[in-house]
Amino acid sequence: MQTNYYNISVTIGLSSGGGILFLAAIVAILTRRWKGNVQKRLRKRHFRKNRGILLEQLISSDQSASDAGTKIFSLEELQKATNNFDHTRVIGRGGHGTVYKGILTDQRVVAIKKSTLAMISEINEFINEVSILSQINHRNVVKLHGCCLESEVPLLVYEFVSNGTLYDLLHREQNGSLSPLSWEERLRFATEIAGALSYLHSAASVSILHRDVKCMNVLLTDSHTAKVSDFGASRLIPIDQTHLVTAVQGTFGYLDPEYYHTGQLNEKSDVYSFGVILVELLTRRKPIIQNEHGEKQNLSNYFLWAMRERPLEETMDPQILEEARKEGVMCMARLAEECLCLTRAQRPTMKDVEMRLQLLTGRRVAPRVEQGEVAQPHSEAAGNNGRGGIAPLIGQNSSRQFSQEQEFVSSLLVPR
Numbered sequence: 001m002q003t004n005y006y007n008i009s010v011t012i013g014l015s016s017g018g019g020i021l022f023l024a025a026i027v028a029i030l031t032r033r034w035k036g037n038v039q040k041r042l043r044k045r046h047f048r049k050n051r052g053i054l055l056e057q058l059i060s061s062d063q064s065a066s067d068a069g070t071k072i073f074s075l076e077e078l079q080k081a082t083n084n085f086d087h088t089r090v091i092g093r094g095g096h097g098t099v100y101k102g103i104l105t106d107q108r109v110v111a112i113k114k115s116t117l118a119m120i121s122e123i124n125e126f127i128n129e130v131s132i133l134s135q136i137n138h139r140n141v142v143k144l145h146g147c148c149l150e151s152e153v154p155l156l157v158y159e160f161v162s163n164g165t166l167y168d169l170l171h172r173e174q175n176g177s178l179s180p181l182s183w184e185e186r187l188r189f190a191t192e193i194a195g196a197l198s199y200l201h202s203a204a205s206v207s208i209l210h211r212d213v214k215c216m217n218v219l220l221t222d223s224h225t226a227k228v229s230d231f232g233a234s235r236l237i238p239i240d241q242t243h244l245v246t247a248v249q250g251t252f253g254y255l256d257p258e259y260y261h262t263g264q265l266n267e268k269s270d271v272y273s274f275g276v277i278l279v280e281l282l283t284r285r286k287p288i289i290q291n292e293h294g295e296k297q298n299l300s301n302y303f304l305w306a307m308r309e310r311p312l313e314e315t316m317d318p319q320i321l322e323e324a325r326k327e328g329v330m331c332m333a334r335l336a337e338e339c340l341c342l343t344r345a346q347r348p349t350m351k352d353v354e355m356r357l358q359l360l361t362g363r364r365v366a367p368r369v370e371q372g373e374v375a376q377p378h379s380e381a382a383g384n385n386g387r388g389g390i391a392p393l394i395g396q397n398s399s400r401q402f403s404q405e406q407e408f409v410s411s412l413l414v415p416r
Contacts, residue, residue: 044150047149047150049123070130070133070134070144070145070146071145071146071157072146072147072148072149073146073147073148073155073157074148074150075148075150075151075155077104077105077148078102078112078148078155078157080105081102081103081104081105081110081112082100082101082102082112085100085114089101089102091111097113097114097115097153098113098114099111099112099113099114100112100114101160102157108145109160110145110157110158110159110160111157111158111159111160111161112155112156112157112158113155113156113157113158114151114153114155115153115154115155123154130144130147130156132208135208136199136200136208138195138196138199138200139225140192140193140195140196140199140225140226140227140228141196141199141200141227141228141229142158142159142161142219142227142228142229143158143159144156144157144158144159145157145158145159158229161219161220161221161227161229162221162222163219163220163221163222163224164219164220165215165216165217165218165219165220166189166215166216166218166219166220166226166277167214167215167216167218169181169220170215170280170281170284171215171280171284171286178284180319181284181319182319182320182323183319183320183323183324183328183329184323185224186281186282186320187332187357187360187361188226188361189218189224189226189281190277190278190281190332190357191354191357191358191360191361192225192226193213193218193226193228193274193277194274194350194353194354194357195354196226196227196228197210197213197228197270197271197274197350197354198349198350198351198353198354200228200270201267201270201349201350201351202349202350202351207267209265209266209267209269209270210228210270210273211265211269211270212230212251212254212273213228213254213270213273213274213277214251214253214254214273214276214277214287215277215280215287216251217229217230218277251287252287252288252298253276253286253287253288253298253299253300254272254273254276254277254287255272255273256268256269256272256273256344257272257342258342258343258344259272266344267349267350268344268345268347268349269344270350271339271347271348271349271350271353272300272339272340272344272347274339274350274353275300275336275337275338275339275340275347276299276300276340278332278335278336278339279299279300279303279336279340280299281332282315282316282317282320282329282332282333282336283299283303283315283316283317284317284319285299286299287299287300289302300340303315303336303337303340304337304340307333307337312326312329312330312333315333316329316333328360331356331360332357332360335348335353335356335357339353
């Protein structure tokens with residue numbers, strides 16, 4: 001009798017325990033499903049808040065975006081790609097957010113930009129950046145693969161550019177010294193950046209002003225190809241307008257003084273900022289420097305003063321003076337001066353800048369001829385021992401009085 005009672009007690013205990021475990025399992029499953037449904041609803045809410053429906057319509061209606069394969073990623077895809085945004089995947093941080101390295105399911109390596117703030121102004125910048133980048137297809141502009149709208153802060157998915165920034169290459173020391181940087185390479189960087197900006201201004205489907213051109217926004221590939229990035233501050237210019245009036249935005253040291261004082265933005269603001277990059281390439285100094293009196297000063301202001309008051313050798317990086325002809329360096333310096341002109345109307349266009357840099361890169365270039373002078377024969381102008389000569393200065397303040405033969409030969413040297 002006692003044995004039967006014991007068996008019954010064990011059976012009841014096991015049954016109760018099994019029932020409790022079964023109920024716990026059911027509760028766990030239901031809780032997981034409930035949390036999953038909550039997450040789905042939350043992601044849908046974020047998608048609507050982040051104007052996902054609008055962006056889907058923009059991408060589907062924009063043929064260039066469709067051709068470029070711009071995609072709206074799910075949050076789950078990007079979490080897998082970054083190991084749930086692990087801190088070891090962080091490859092950069094800035095004022096607007098954090099950039100992670102990710103690997104998609106198709107094994108593409110990408111850079112995922114996660115904004116810091118989820119304010120409506122940031123959402124507007126995000127939508128702006130996606131709509132701009134989806135229209136761009138240029139080898140020297142970073143490619144946009146797509147975006148994600150299911151998180152509280154939107155995410156952008158770019159091609160991964162692996163070799164840091166032009167700023168790092170120019171100004172950050174490795175093992176106590178700066179890396180060597182040849183004249184040819186500096187000239188190529190300048191030409192590639194100018195080509196990208198010229199495309200944005202005049203060859204894209206709409207005119208695009210970058211508005212934050214600086215060395216930190218020029219990424220470098222393993223082969224040292226320059227790629228312009230970060231279009232969060234960019235603006236589209238309607239065909240019937242010559243400028244926009246906006247809140248002043250940009251980086252000190254690169255900011256167009258006229259834009260700073262008037263708030264009026266046009267393509268010549270990007271030209272000014274590019275001029276600062278030219279000066280950095282020529283002098284290897286940072287955009288904000290310390291002058292002889294220990295005061296902080298814009299590199300652009302110092303450069304304009306030094307070009308008037310000091311010999312070229314005291315202003316330029318000694319390495320390029322050892323490698324390049326003085327006339328070639330002077331030509332690039334004069335181009336930088338024109339880009340930095342305080343009066344916008346007197347600055348060249350980016351198309352003009354690109355062409356002149358291409359002529360410099362081509363090495364066989366026509367000399368500058370002043371008013372009343374006779375043009376030098378082309379054979380003499382080309383006799384420069386393969387180290388580059390002077391490109392024709394054809395901006396608003398420059399003469400174009402070279403012979404018909406010289407002009408024809410120079411035009412052939414512009415890469416098509």
